[in-house]
Amino acid sequence: MITEWFCTICPNKRINGGEVMKKIGMFIVFALITLSVTGQMDRSVRPAPAPATLLKLEKAKSFELENGLKVFVVENRKLPQIYFSLFFDFDRVFEGEFAGLSDLTGQLLRTATTTRTKKQIDDEIDYIGASLTTDARQLSASGLSRNAEKITELLADVVLNARFEKEHFERAKKQTTSGLMAARNNPNQIASRVSNTLFFGINHPYGLNPTEKSVEKVTLEAIETFYKTYYKPGVAYLAIVGDMSVDQARGLVTKYFSSWVNAPVPRQTYPAVRRPAETKVALVDRPSAVQSVISLGFPVELKPGSEFAIKGRVMNNILGGSTSRLFNNLREQHGFTYGAYSKLNSDKLMGSFIATADVRNIATDSAVHEILYEINRIRTEAVPLDELRLYKNELSGNFALSLENPQTIASFALNTARFQLPENYYDTYLEQVAAITPEDILASANNLLFPENAHILIVGKAADVAGQMKKFSKSGKITYLNEDGVEYDPDKQLLPPPANLTARQVIDRYLEVRGGKKKLQGIKDLTMKASATMQGMSINFDTYRKAPNKIKVEVGASGMVFSKQIFDGARGKVSSMMGSEELQGEKLEEMKFQAIMNPEIDYEKKAIKHQLLGIEKVNGAQAYKVEQTNPNGSSQFNYFDVTSGLLLQSVTPSGTTVYEDYRAVSGIKFPFRIMQQAGPQTIDLTVNSIKINSKLGDDIFKIE
Secondary structure (H helix, E strand, O other): OHHHHHHHHOOOOOOOHHHHHHHHHHHHHHHHHHHHHHOOOOOOOOOOOOOOOOOOOOOOEEEEOOOOOEEEEEEOOOOOEEEEEEEEOOOOOOOHHHOOHHHHHHHHOOOOEOOOOHHHHHHHHHHOOOEEEEOOOEEEEEEEHHHHHHHHHHHHHHHHOEOOOHHHHHHHHHHHHHHHHHHOOOHHHHHHHHHHHHHHOOOOOOOOOOOHHHHHHOOHHHHHHHHHHHOOHHHEEEEEEEOOOHHHHHHHHHHHHOOOOOOOOOOOOOOOOOOOOOOEEEEEEOOOOOEEEEEEEEEEOOOOOOOOHHHHHHHHHHHHOOOOHHHHHHHHHOOOOOOEEEEEEOOOOOEEEEEEEEEEHHHHHHHHHHHHHHHHHHHHOOOOHHHHHHHHHHHHHHHHHHOOOHHHHHHHHHHHHHOOOOOOOOOOHHHHHHOOOHHHHHHHHHHHOOHHHOEEEEEEOHHHHHHHHHHHOOOOOEEEEOOOOOEEOHHHHOEOOOOOOOHHHHHHHHHHHHOOHHHHHOOOEEEEEEEEEEOOEEEEEEEEEEOOOEEEEEEEEOOEEEEEEEEOOOOEEEEEOOEEEEOOHHHHHHHHHHOOOOOOOOHHHHOOEEEEEEEEEEOOEEEEEEEEEOOOOOEEEEEEEOOOOOEEEEEEOOEEEEEEEEEEEOOEEEEEEEEEEEOOEEEEEEEEEEEEOOOOOHHHHOOO
8 A cells, every 4th residue: 555655656766565665664764763853843944954065076286397288187086087178278269251260170180180090090099988079179088097198199199280181171161061051040049149249249259150151261271370379288278087196197298298389379359348238129030930039138247256156157047047937937927938048158258148038929029028027026126045045956966966077077177277266166166055145146136137238139030020029129229130140221131123023934944944844844753862960870861752742751760760751642641650640631731732743833723822022142142032822821932043043942931941052863953952940950961862753653652
C-alpha cells in the first residue's frame, strides 16, 4: 500500500519496493529526529535559511615567461585529465569593410602549421583521444593527463606556427557566407545582429556585423597580417586545469612556448556609446511573417567584478530568467508567446541589456507593453523575500554545478587576472549572492535598466505592426532597417517597375530563360537527389515528381528514412519515425498545390494570381518583386533577377527559400543550391543529380 502510494507520486521514476521502503524509512527517521529535537513541528514558523557556503576553490598558481605569456595552473588530481585555455586579450578590432576578418582567422588557426597539415593535426589529436578547438580570441584543448606534453606541443604548434592555405581559406569563406545567408532567413538572428548595430553603431566593433560582401573582401594576406599582428604572448593568458603540478606545467610551457617572440600589439580607441535620449522604435520588415520578434534593450555600463555585477545577475534572473516574471507574464498570464527572456551582459568595454520574445503579430504592441511594465515594476517595487530567495538559490545551485566543469575553473583564473578581481572573488561568490537584499535588487534595477532610453526593435510584418508600435516611440517615428541594420525609407525602398511591364511578362521571361514553355511542358517526371549537412551528419533529400500532380519527398541518412511525404494526385500522407498522418483540409490543399509540375506555365487556369509590385534588392541584385496568391488564399513573394530573369528567392509565411547555381539538365535550367528556412534552422541543400523523364511508375506514389 505504502509502496503503491510512493510510486504514484514519482511516476517517472522506476523504483523497486525495497528502494521505496528504504527511502520511506529514511524519511521517518529524519522526522523522528526532528521531533525529538524540537518537541513538535511548528509549521507557522519559516525555517531559517542555511548560512552561505564559503567555498575553498583550488587556488591558481601563476608564473610568467620572459616573452610575457602569463600562465595560471589549477591543480585537480580527481581525474587523470587536463584542460588548456589560451585567451588573447587584445582590444577588439574595428574591421570596417573587412568585417569577419578576425573570425576567419580564428577558424583557420587549426587548419595547418609550418610543420603539419590539417590531416596530420586531426590524426594526432584523434590518436590520443584529445580535442583542440580555435576561434578568434581563444584556443582550447583537453585530454588525458598522460598526454599532456603532446597536447601542449600541438597547442603551441598551432599558435606559433600557423600556416594559412588557400584551400582552407576558400572553404572557410564559403561556410561563413552560407551561415550569413542563412541568418538572413532567421528572424531571431536578424534581431540579434540589428540590435548590436542599434546599441553600439556601425562604427564600433560591437555594432559592425559581417556581411557576405565584407567576407568576400577578406584576403589570405589580410588573414596572415592579422595573425602576425595580434597573436602575441604579451596579450595571452594560458589557464591549465587538471592533473598537473605547477612545476610540470612550467617545464612544458617553457619548453614549447618560450620561443614565441613578443611584440607590441596595437591599442584601439572606440567611439562613445550612449543610450538614446528617448525610446526609439525600429522595424525590420518581413512581409510574410506571422510572428514578430521583439528585441528591447540598450547598452549598459557594467564591468565584470563591479558593484552590480552579481546583484545585477540576480535581478535579471528575477526579471527574465528561465521561469521569470517576463516568462510568467507573457506566456502564462497572457499566452502571447512560448517564452520571454532577458539577458544582462557585463563587459570591460560596454555591456548590454536585452529582453526578447516571439509573439503573434496581433499581440506585438501588447507584449511590448508588458515587457516595459515588468521592467518598471522591478525598478519601483521591492521584490518579495520568497521570490528573491528562490532566484538566489537557483543561481547558487547553478554556480555550484558549474564547478564540475574544468572550463569554469579556467575561466575563473583568467577572469581574476584579466579584470583584476580580488583573489577570493569566486570563493565568496555564494556569500555575495546570499547577502543580496530586496534593496540591492531595486538599486541594481535603477542603475542598470532604462526603459525610457531603450531601443525597441521589431522583426516582423510592417503592414501589421507598424501602426501598433508608433505609440512607444517618443517622436512617433518608426525607423525602417534592413537585415544589416541600414536605415532606409520604406516609401523609396521598392522602386516602381518599368511602365507597361506585367507580372505575366516577368514570369514568361523566367520560363523562357529556364528553357522555354515547350521543354518544361515536356517534363513527364523528374527525380532530384539532394543533400545537406546538419549537425555533422549528411542528410539526403530525394524528390520524385510525375505530371500533372504527383509528388514524393523522402528525407533520410545511411539507408534510414526519417520522414516521407506523398501526394498521389488525390490523397496526401506524411509519415515519420513518430507516426503518420493522412492529410485533410488546408494541409491537403497545400500539398495538392505543391505537387503541380511547373504551375507557372498556365497559372491562370489553376486560379493562381500574380501582381508585379516593383523592383527590390535581393542579396545585392535588382529583382522584380511579384506577389503570388495561391488557390487556398495564401500568398507568397517571388523575386526574379532583373538581369538574368531567374527566380532568386521565394518568401512564404513559413520562411524563405533562396535559389542559386542554376545549371542546365536536358536543356532546362535548375537551381543546384537551395537554401530553405525550416523554423529557426536553415537547410542548405546541394543538388547532386536531376533526372528527367526516367519513366517513374505510379507505384512510387502509392499511399498504403
